[in-house]
Structure formats: structure tokens, C-alpha cells
Amino acid sequence: MTTNEESGSDSDERTLVGRRSYMKAAASAVTLGVAGAGSAAAAGEDYDVIEVPAGQTHTISLGSGDTLENTLIDISARNAKFQISARGSGWEVRNLGIRGNWDETTKAEPFIVSGDGVIDNYYFADGATGDSYPNGPTGIYVANAHSGTIRINNVNIQDMPDNAIYGSSPGDLSSHPSGGGGGGDVIITNSYAADCVASSFRVGTDGSRVENCVSVGSDCGFWAFYNSPKVVDCDFSDSNLGDIRVGDGHWRDDARPRLENVRYETEHVHSGSIDGSSAGSPQRTSPEEVEGVPLSAEEAASGGGSGGVSPSPPSNGDEPDEDGEDDEELEGHLLAFVTDPSARNAEYEFTAEGAVELAEADYESPSGRSIGANGNDSVEESDGTARVSGLTGGGYGDAFRVAGPVTSIDIDQPDVMWVELDGEEMSVEEVIEATSDDDSDNGDEDESEESDHLLAFVTDADARYAEYEFTAEGAVELAEADYESPSGGSIGGNGNDTIEESDGTYRVSGLTGGGYGDAFRVSGPVTSIDIDQPDVMWVELDGEELSVEEVIDATSGDDGDEDDENDENDENEDDSEDQPSNALVIDATETGESARYRFEVSGSVEKASYQDATIDDGDSVDSTAVEGSVDGSKDAYWFSGNITDFWLNGDALVDVEYDAR
Incomplete structure (x- = not known):
């Protein structure tokens, strides 16, 4: 660990001292008994005070294995500042309080971290003179190169002219001026931030998490940058700019934060x-309501914190009846996720058809710990499918009662x-197999779903706003794939996707990118697919990458509802009265130009x-859907029924004649 104090370009002698002993050796430290620190007291403990002289900066550098603890840094003097950097593995900053207003109005990052470390019980909330970006400090800045895991717990940061916790840089793109980020995770728990410019909690990697935190009055409470x-x-x-903020207007890189029991008002x-969506109106607005958050620099330095209140757990339908009796236990299997004592923040997800409680x-677990679900577990139900x-960790486990088949598990x-x-301990495959016959209420439906397909549109990591359209005969629903894209992104339909139905024909459009994908469950033939950027997007059917033609061919026999009608048409196909008599002509002979087209009919x-139209082998007719092109030529089709969908791109004349033969 290295320390010094600087004044302008001059600096005092730099002193290197032993790990875990720095605060007792600092020349400017004044040791105070915590018993004399008012409400900050934690009986029998001391903390050290570093009083930074006016115009000077007190610098502390931590490396692997170093610890800074039970310390108060006083920057009350004019233009007094501090600079802490922590890099490497196994470093810890615990019980640190910053007393005094930061009155320097140039951009600064006084607390820079990376690697594998812990910040626990930190107070930097006496404010800063600068009131707009970039006129002052960031609360905590996670370096671009960070590639490990940093855990930040029980911090109180307020009135920063920059982010309270700026943790998105590890997710920076390769095009960023700092270069591609190290991809490390930032875990922020049980913390409070208020009145900060840009955001309170800003992160940008898949493994990052913000849990049991409160933000009030910042530009945004939570910012999922990437x-x-x-x-x-x-x-x-x-x-000021949304309690939840997603992505960035400059980099235009898609973000998709996952929300569980989060209460907010704007996005x-x-x-x-x-x-996800808001779980209701925010319930907590002050640092006293978050357990363990220090309310002063003295309290932080002494290791004290607030009493706090527990957030409301998500509703799961297990509340007792009005007479005080619990609802009857759900019939089905007991599904449990159990851990070793060494496990920390071990996450899981599963989906099931039917109720989950x-x-x-x-x-007990092999470690002698209880196995039971709690408020950190989320159960979301949509159209009979539960996503949990x-x-x-720590040898504990979570448990659920599942009434129907478990369809996917991710540990x-x-x-x-x-x-x-x-x-009984089982593999994921064994659990899915053992529960596959449990949906007795939907036996007939299961039988009909055997012909359903999972249709997915998947992108490369560098795809941006990749659009697609498809049409299908039969029901189409948003779905979640039980696998990830090659880039590690999730594949699932969302609110950006549009499904329109008319006379049994479904037309779907959407867009995605950044290595993510959209997925749908289709119960009938897919009749057309149009992908706007085929160099960065492809289509998959039941997890297998196929060409557009292969998808259409593979699903062409799925429309079971029309089997009888098709059989009847086959028997009468020689009858002239069943021949289509309406004509559609796409004519580019007069314009001499080219055009692409596609259309669908109800017959x-x-x-x-x-x-005198030419018959082109390159034009595709699949059931009721047609796709083709003309280049100074003419195409014609006989059809019955009505034209239900038509699209033309180019310069050609279109003529429709009914009863033309």
C-alpha cells in the first residue's frame, strides 16, 4: 500500500508501509476512540482520522491483498482532496468515511477500482460544490480494464456532479476511446445514492447486479449502459431522466436489463x-431505510450503519387467507436448488408449464442448512408458463413446488x-424427463403442441437494429428459447415485436441485435420470411440454423386444421369448378425496371x-404465399379467394382481374 499527500506539482515523500497497517502509521492520522464519536459508536473500536491540509491531495494506493479500514478522511479544508486506487486481487476497503464538501470543480475520479475486491461501508455524502457534469467527482469509478468481480455493499453517496457508482466501463465496446472493456462484474448491494448527475448506479456487463438499493433525485436511478x-x-x-435508463444515445449499443421486484415510476x-416492469410505487426514499447504510462519515469509519427496513418481496400468491390459514399446498414435485458452503451468489433460472409456488x-442440505425459497426469488407467470x-449460497438452498412439467433449467x-x-439429486435432463408427463390438465393440448416449432431470429454481436418479418398460418406467440445465441445473448420475444392476425394468417415483425435474438412459437406453416440484414442475422427452427426455404418447407405440413379440407380438394382437383379463376399480373415490360414482390391469398x-407472362422457376409458390421478382418481364398467377397481403419494391404495374377464366 502506498500513500502520500500532494500540493499542486509538489508532493511529500512517498512512504511504503506494510499491508493492513497503514492507518496506524500515517503521519496525519489522529486516532479517536469511537465512544467519543456520538451515534457512530461501535463499542470498543477505534478509527483513524486523516485531516487533509488545504490545497493538498491525500493519495492511497492498494494492491493485491491490501486492506484500508476504519478510517475517516477529512477534506473540510479548502480544496483538500483524496485519491484512492485499488487494483489486483483480494484487496478490501471497509469502514471508510469522507467528511467535508468536495469544493474543487474540475472533473475527478477520486476512488478508482479494478480486479477482485470489496468495498464495504463507505460514506461520501457531504456533497460537492460543482452541480453539473463534469464539474467535480465521481463517487466510485470502475476502470475500463476491470476483469474480475468487485462487490460494493452499504455505501451512501450523494450530491455528485457525476455518477455515484460508475461501473459500466468494463462493458465498453472496442470502438470506445479507451478500447474494449475487460468485461468484469460489479455487484452493488444494500446501498443508497441521491442527487447525482448522470446516474446513481450505472453498470454494463451481464454478470453485474444492483440489489436492495435505493436512489432518489439523480438524473437516473439505474442505468443499464450495455x-x-x-x-x-x-x-x-x-x-430527472428516468428512474430506469437503458442503452446510450451515442454508442447505440442495445442493453436489456433484467428486473425483479423493482419499484420505479419512469423509464x-x-x-x-x-x-420486466415496475412492481409498484417506490417504498423507500431515505438512507435510513436501507439496512447497514452509514449515515455519516463517523458512522462509516466506526463500522456502524442504519437499522433499515426490508423491501417488500414479490407477490407469489402464498399469502394466508383472511382467517389466517395458509392456502393448501400445491400438488406436484418439490424442486430444490442446493449449494456447497463455498457457494456465493449462485444464480439459477427455470421455466415450468403450470403453477409454481x-x-x-x-x-436440510448436506451442510446442515435450510432449503426454502425467499424474497430474493422471482416467480413470473405468463399464459400458463412460469419463469423463475x-x-x-453458503450451503443453503431454494425450493419450489411445481405442478407441471419443468421445461428448462439454467444453473x-x-x-x-x-x-x-x-x-433426490438429479441432472437437469433427468428433472425435465421426470416431470414431462405431469401436465394432466393439458394432455390434449400437449398432443397438439407436438407439431409446434420454435422459430428464432438470431444475430451476431455487431448487429444493430436488424429487422425481420414473417407470416404464418396458425397461432404465433412470443417465446423464450432454452439456449443462448453464439454470442451468449438471450433469445426471446419482447415488446418490440408486433404480431397481427387476420383471417387466421399471422404477420409478425420485429428487430433485435447485439448478439441477442427473438423467438416465437408457431403452430402452423411459416409461409414467408424476410430478413433485412442477412449478413448479421439468421433464422433457426427448433434450435437448428436453416435457410428461409428450409424453414418454409419444414413447416409446410403443420396445418393440421386444414387436413380434411385439403383431402377434399385433392379428390376434386380435376373438377374445373375448383380451378382458381382470378388473375394477378406483375408487369415490368413497360417500365423496363426490376421489382421484387410477395403476396398471399386466402385460397x-x-x-x-x-x-403472355413468363413462368420463372426462381419465383416461389408455397401453399398460399408467393415470392418472386421481375426484371423487364411479366409474371402472372391464377388464384382463388382474396389477396390478404401484398408487398412490392421496385417499378412495375400490378393488375388484378376476378373471374378472368
Whole structure:
């Protein structure tokens, strides 16, 4: 650990002292008994005070294994500042308080961190003179090169002219002036931030998380700058630019934060989307309401914090009846996620068809710990499908009662977590197989779903706003794939996707990018697909990459509802009265130009030589859908019924004649 004080370009002698001993050796430190620190007292403990002289900067550098603890840095003198850097692995900053207003109005990052470390019980909330970006300090800045895991707990940061916790740089793109970020994670828990410019909590990697935190009055409470960080059990309110902010207007890189039991009022999406929605009005607005958050510099230095209140857990339907009796236990299997004692923040997700409830196992883990779900676990239900996520560790476990088939399970740390069904340890595949016959209420539906397909549109990591359209005969629903894209992004439909139905024909459009994908469950033939950027997007059917033609061919026999009608048409195909008599002509002979087209009809359709049209093998007729092109030529088709969809791009004349033969 290295320390010094600087004044302008002059600096005092730099002193290198032993690890875990710095504060007792600092020449400017004044040791105070905590008993004399008022409400900050933690009986029997001392903390050290570093009084920074006017115009000077007190510098502390931590490396691997170093610890800074039980310290108060006083910057009350004019233009007094501090500079802390922590890099490497195993470093710790605990019980640190900053007393006094930061009155220097140039941009500064006084607390820079990277690697694997912990910040616990930190107070930097006496404010800063600068009131707009970039006229002052950032609360905590995570370096661009950070590639490990930094855990930030029980911090109180207020009135910063920059972000309270600026943790998105590890997710920087390769085009960023600092270069591509190191991809490290930032875990922020049980913390409070208020009245900061830009944001209170800003992160940008998939493994980053903000949990049980409160923000009030900043430009935004939570900012998912890149990727898909998670937010759990938080309250964000009174933000100037949105309590939840997604992506960035400059880099235009999609972000998709995952929300669980987050209470907020406003949102601002630059690029990307939000996975989840507000759980209601914010309940907490002050640092006293977050357990363990220090309320003064003295309290932080002494290791004290607020009493706090617990956030409301997400509603899961397990509340007791009015007479005080619990609802009857859901019938089905007991599904449990159990951990080794060494596990920390081990996450999992699973989906199931049918009801899912939080449960308590009547046995303990091998470590002697309880196995039962809690408020950190989220159960979301949509159209009969339950999606569950949670985290546990330390030898404990989470448990659920599942009434129907478990369809997917994802365990983040399989080396320290496993899954059990009715008390028996099983593989993921064994659990899915063992529960596959449990949906007795939907037996007929299951039988009909055997012909359903998962249709997915997947992108490369560098794709931006990649659009697509498709049409299908039969129901289409948003879906979640149980696998990830090659870039590690999730594949699932969202609010940016549009599904329109008319006379049994479904037309779907959407856009995605950044290595993510959109997914749909289709129950009938896919009749057309149009991909706007085929160099960065492709289509998959049931997890297999196929060409557009292969998807259309593979699904062409799926429209079981029309089997009888098709059989009847086959029997009468020679009857002249069943021949289509309406004509559609696309004519580019007069314009001499080229055009692409596609259309669909409600009856039958076939190529024709009507009006001396040429029959082109390159034009596609699939059931009721047609796709083709003309280049100074003419195409014609016989059809029955009506034209239900038509699209033309180019310069050609279109003529429709009914009863033309």
C-alpha cells in the first residue's frame, strides 16, 4: 500500500508501509476512540482520522491483498482532496468515511477500482460544490480494464456532479476511446445514492447486479449502459431522466436489463429494451431505510450503519387467507436448488408449464442448512408458463413446488450448485424427463403442441437494429428459447415485436441485435420470411440454423386444421369448378425496371402464362404465399379467394382481374 499527500506539482515523500497497517502509521492520522464519536459508536473500536491540509491531495494506493479500514478522511479544508486506487486481487476497503464538501470543480475520479475486491461501508455524502457534469467527482469509478468481480455493499453517496457508482466501463465496446472493456462484474448491494448527475448506479456487463438499493433525485436511478445486468428488490424515484435508463444515445449499443421486484415510476430507453416492469410505487426514499447504510462519515469509519427496513418481496400468491390459514399446498414435485458452503451468489433460472409456488423442504442440505425459497426469488407467470429466477449460497438452498412439467433449467455455477427433485439429486435432463408427463390438465393440448416449432431470429454481436418479418398460418406467440445465441445473448420475444392476425394468417415483425435474438412459437406453416440484414442475422427452427426455404418447407405440413379440407380438394382437383379463376399480373415490360414482390391469398394460387407472362422457376409458390421478382418481364398467377397481403419494391404495374377464366 502506498500513500502520500500532494500540493499542486509538489508532493511529500512517498512512504511504503506494510499491508493492513497503514492507518496506524500515517503521519496525519489522529486516532479517536469511537465512544467519543456520538451515534457512530461501535463499542470498543477505534478509527483513524486523516485531516487533509488545504490545497493538498491525500493519495492511497492498494494492491493485491491490501486492506484500508476504519478510517475517516477529512477534506473540510479548502480544496483538500483524496485519491484512492485499488487494483489486483483480494484487496478490501471497509469502514471508510469522507467528511467535508468536495469544493474543487474540475472533473475527478477520486476512488478508482479494478480486479477482485470489496468495498464495504463507505460514506461520501457531504456533497460537492460543482452541480453539473463534469464539474467535480465521481463517487466510485470502475476502470475500463476491470476483469474480475468487485462487490460494493452499504455505501451512501450523494450530491455528485457525476455518477455515484460508475461501473459500466468494463462493458465498453472496442470502438470506445479507451478500447474494449475487460468485461468484469460489479455487484452493488444494500446501498443508497441521491442527487447525482448522470446516474446513481450505472453498470454494463451481464454478470453485474444492483440489489436492495435505493436512489432518489439523480438524473437516473439505474442505468443499464450495455448488455443485460440484473436489478433486484430496489426503489428508484424522482429521477430527472428516468428512474430506469437503458442503452446510450451515442454508442447505440442495445442493453436489456433484467428486473425483479423493482419499484420505479419512469423509464428512458435509448437503445434496447427492459426485461420486466415496475412492481409498484417506490417504498423507500431515505438512507435510513436501507439496512447497514452509514449515515455519516463517523458512522462509516466506526463500522456502524442504519437499522433499515426490508423491501417488500414479490407477490407469489402464498399469502394466508383472511382467517389466517395458509392456502393448501400445491400438488406436484418439490424442486430444490442446493449449494456447497463455498457457494456465493449462485444464480439459477427455470421455466415450468403450470403453477409454481415458493416452498420449504422438510430436510436440510448436506451442510446442515435450510432449503426454502425467499424474497430474493422471482416467480413470473405468463399464459400458463412460469419463469423463475433466484440466487442462494453458503450451503443453503431454494425450493419450489411445481405442478407441471419443468421445461428448462439454467444453473450459473454448476460446480457449487445442483438440482434435486423430491429430495433426490438429479441432472437437469433427468428433472425435465421426470416431470414431462405431469401436465394432466393439458394432455390434449400437449398432443397438439407436438407439431409446434420454435422459430428464432438470431444475430451476431455487431448487429444493430436488424429487422425481420414473417407470416404464418396458425397461432404465433412470443417465446423464450432454452439456449443462448453464439454470442451468449438471450433469445426471446419482447415488446418490440408486433404480431397481427387476420383471417387466421399471422404477420409478425420485429428487430433485435447485439448478439441477442427473438423467438416465437408457431403452430402452423411459416409461409414467408424476410430478413433485412442477412449478413448479421439468421433464422433457426427448433434450435437448428436453416435457410428461409428450409424453414418454409419444414413447416409446410403443420396445418393440421386444414387436413380434411385439403383431402377434399385433392379428390376434386380435376373438377374445373375448383380451378382458381382470378388473375394477378406483375408487369415490368413497360417500365423496363426490376421489382421484387410477395403476396398471399386466402385460397389457392399457381403460376400462369396469362397475358403472355413468363413462368420463372426462381419465383416461389408455397401453399398460399408467393415470392418472386421481375426484371423487364411479366409474371402472372391464377388464384382463388382474396389477396390478404401484398408487398412490392421496385417499378412495375400490378393488375388484378376476378373471374378472368
